[in-house]
Amino acid sequence: MKTISLLLILLAIFTFSVNAQNSDTEDWISLFNGVDLEGWTIKITDSELGVNLNETFIVEDSMLRIRYNKYKSFNNNFGHLYYHTPFSYYKLSFDYRFVGEQLTGGASWNVRNSGIMLHSQSAESNEFGQHFPVSIELQLLGGLEQGERPTANVCTPGTAVETNGMVNYDHCINSKSKTYNGDQWVHCEAIVMGGDYMTFIVEGDTVLHFKKPQIGGGFISNKEGAVDWNNYGVERDEELWMAKDGEILTKGYIALQAESHPIDFKNIKLLNLCGCKDPKAKNYKSYFITNDQSKCKY
Template sequence: MRLLSYFISLFLFAGLRPECSQPKADAWIQLFNGKDLKDWSVKISKHPLDDNFGNTFRVEDGKMIVRYDQYKNFDEQFGHIFYKKPFSAYLLAVEYRFVGDQVAGGPGWAVRNSGAMLHCQDPKTMGVDQDFPISLEMQLLGGDGQHERHTANLCTPGTNVVMDGKLFTPHCIDSQSKTYHGDQWVHAETLVLGDSLVKHIVEGDTVLTYEKPQIGGGNVIHYDAAVKKDGQLLREGYIALQSESHPVEFRKVELFDLSPYLNNPKQLRAILRQLQTRKR
């Protein structure tokens, strides 16, 4: 797995021609089917697994949406909706937008804030009062109409990563993305290769890269200590989307499974080149 960082640097930037057939459209897994949430499990802090408190996560007009109209106060009820199975190596693509106003009681930092959680712990192992799953977060932020505010940042609830050859332990780091104001749709992707390499990509531009995701650090509470094995590399995990007190909508959540190609560098190179140039 350690060689994958070298391979991906070569594959994505060497300008080589693809060496296998174009990936078929049906090779993409539609995690969200546009109709219902049957393949997803909800875990909201202070509530048991699969208690979709306040109908927080719902489907309307073909979109997965997060709403708080049945909340009196947010009261730190951070929520996550998990896809039914874990993945190890993949390209995840989401299209999201922020709408409306933050619910009463939401923290100031959570205005126009959501995220795609990667390599999550199994939601069945989360404590009832646990706020965030042990995971990597591709943090999704919307602009406030005035200030620069990057998206596809990295936050690390219960995790650490390696950046520039050194263990990175702060909780969050900004990406190099543009700021996206208003209610516009944004296309964000993340390339995850097991415990080797992760890239955050916004509208086709790579905005953040890190390596060796692993359990460690803080910024998660009320977890089971048996699950938080600090120093353990994260080779796979669940994918989740957040409810952090601001209404957000997702109209696309899809994944291309790269695990079948990890032991064939030539084929992996071709697949990644083709995925890089595909129409969004």
């Protein structure tokens, strides 16, 4: 009997140890499978939902590539590729590199310029001629071999963020990152905490932090000097967005941007920080920030 009791105790200790270890193991998910665009939806300005105009978005050599080989001119065909699931609290990790030359017709400010939209409206809710989704953009910039040009900045189409305790209506706010010239790969991460804050990290260095992402700055705003979004393809929903001025963005979609310069993405991964916080559940994770009881498994 003593032997059986001892075995039961040892088994309980082992089970507790394994469960504790599993609760600390981070379950990253790959948003891009390296084979095709499964799980992603395309929306390009002046094209119907799901139409991959001129094969802008392609998969090649396990990379998600944005290409303009079949274009004659850019013609404001801004494109966005949306992951099908919205998220709120999460970490995003990816690698990118700019390559080649900009497509004829692209704006000068779009040379080696792209981005990843966070807390974005859905692909389906974009208007036919809309240039950019209402979102928080993690702007990606490549160096131009002269002067400094930081990456992982924040830009705000139809939005604003809070810096230094005040709402900042600047359309783009620079990070303190290094400049990355040439066609080199750059590793980026974003820590997204719902409507509380976002932090951008480049090659292990924290380069930008801001709070309270919200609707109402940039191109859609009641503020004096705001640009009319009719100029950016929003006509049907302009008043709807303006009525939401100041509303905090707590969740949304992730979208990769196509702005006239070729760019490659790989290793696009996400760690969801929203899940079951009950330690008794099989899928409990100690790193979850917010609880979703519906996901608990016992």
